[in-house]
Amino acid sequence: MSIVIRGAKVLGGAAADVLVADGVIAEVGSGLTADRVIDADGLVLLPGFVDLHTHLREPGREDTETIATGSAAAALGGFTAVHAMANTDPVADNAEIVEQVWRLGREAGLVDVRPVGAVSRRLAGEHLADLATMARSAASVRVFSDDGKCVHDARLMRRALEYVKPFDGVVAQHAQDPRLADGAACCHEGEVSGRLGLLGWPAVAEESVIARDVMLAAHTRSRLHVCHVSSAGSVDVLRWAKTRGVDVTAEVTPHHLLLTCDLLTGYDPVYKVNPPLRTDEDVQALREGLADGTIDAVATDHAPHATHDKDHAFGEAAFGMLGLETALGVVAEAMVATGLLDWAGVADRMSVRPARIGRVAGQGGSIAVGEPANLTLVDPAAAVVVEPARLASLSRNTPFAGRTLPAAVVATFFRGEPTVLHGALATAEAKA
Known part of the structure; x- marks a missing residue:
């Protein structure tokens, strides 16, 4: 028809x-x-949105989301392609799991589900996963990430960047130095965390890893993608790297474009997310970075959780927020209504560039014949x-x-x- x-x-x-x-x-x-x-x-009319960062939870946590329900949420949000992150149970660190995710996405038939392969086996940060096998699989994986955990070992990160080059892959880093972000940390370190008595982690935990990784990307001449940038300092580091020709791209989530750590005053765990909500100064820097192209893309970091995982005291609650069905509205409020982006700019940041970063054929194209x-x-x-x-x-x-x-x-x-x-x-x- x-x-x-x-x-x-x-x-x-x-x-x-x-x-x-x-x-x-x-x-x-x-x-x-x-x-x-x-x-x-x-x-x-815009090209279909492409999400570089979606948690579909299958296999392992089908009580919180399945590939079918996540695909439905994505379609309702205007997405026609999503990248399913690897921190499932079992971890998507081999061809069998990524092909399972890919097949389930095809069966759902609502969006192009592109599996993300783990960088390290079991996300343990010790040994590289079989990146080439996942790349050569039917799923044709091109994005690799231990998201949820940082590839904190510099030597392993260097090897990953070198390994993905032959098949034009990209390593997507969850930038968070575990030595600066204590395991019990639950929010942005600052005036609000001090007043509320919550253990926070500083923005430098993110910024220092990005600085290290852009140098590694320059050294290896490989592609680096930075997940969910959240601080003004991170924008500065990325801007510096791009002026020097480093092949680095970055994403920002809708919630980091609109929400601040001031919302934590009620201790509502719905606002607990990793990386944490930060200050209004950070929000403004992120908006400016997205507007001027320092930050390439909007990515939802859609992170569904069961009520029994989220309904705890703030410090014990799970990290994460839903994002697929509200992404457009948040971007419209934060970027379009403020005059920072027009609708062509929204298409560029939510479709064209994400498709290019993820090497997703048939997505993010122009609205033109053929x-x-x-x-x-x-x-x-x-x-x-x-x-x-x-x-x-x-x-x-x-x-x-x-x-x-x-x-x-x-x-x-x-x-x-x-x-x-x-x-x-x-x-x-x-x-x-």
Whole structure:
């Protein structure tokens, strides 16, 4: 069935009709006809979003999320591709596990699920995982990360950077020096942590690892990606490295663009996340870094947790927040409403660059004839109240519960097929 998306503002610019047929964009123009017409007057058409950092929890913690439910949450958030992190149980440190994740993603059929392979065996930080075998597997892994843990051993990090070069892989680092971030630390070290009596870890725990790793990337001439940048100092280090031609990219989460450590005053564990929420000064630096391209991408770090893992005293609660279904609204509030990014800029940071970093074929392309029809249709004038019970995720740990966010995903198209229509998962009847 062919579909015309009629009158959408392409990348927020001029309105046009976009004809989708046989999984690709067949024509862009005006007065186009098709088997089905979707009225997009006043809506913005963007390439489908690509998330470099998603925790889908399968295998091992299917009580908190599955690849199917996580894929549904991703589609509702406007995503057409997600990278599933390796810290599952068992760890995705071999071809068998990454191929299992890849197959389950294909079976769900809502987004392109790209498995991330572990850097070290069992995330132990001692011996390299079999990176080449995962790269050559059916899953074609190109991103490797021990996320949740830092590859703190410099020698191991150097070897990983060298090892991924032949297959154009990238090492995605969770930058956090374990000697500076005590195991009991639970929030940003600063005035708030001192006043609340919470053990914090300083921003330098992140910044020092990034500084080391950009030097290693320069030495090995390999690709480095920095996960969930959270501090102003980290932005400074990245800016310095990029001016010197180091092949480094970085991501920021939506929650680090909007929330600060002042929210911890109520000891609500929903705000416990790693890296921690930091100060307003850090938030402003992150926004500026994303706007000027020092930070390349927005990545959700979608981290679903069961209530019994999150509902504890702050220090004992699990780290992490949901992110897939609220990412667009948070970016719209933090970046678009403030004038720091236009919709073309949102497309660049949430689709084009993430796809390029992850080497995801068929994603993050231009809205042009012949390109795969992985698309997101957004209502920029919408206002949505976040209701945890209505989320597609199996978990409910969103820090935005009850908050009104601007903009909304109206429709998502994956390989030319509508996965979301009218803001809801598309049923067979709705697609017809």
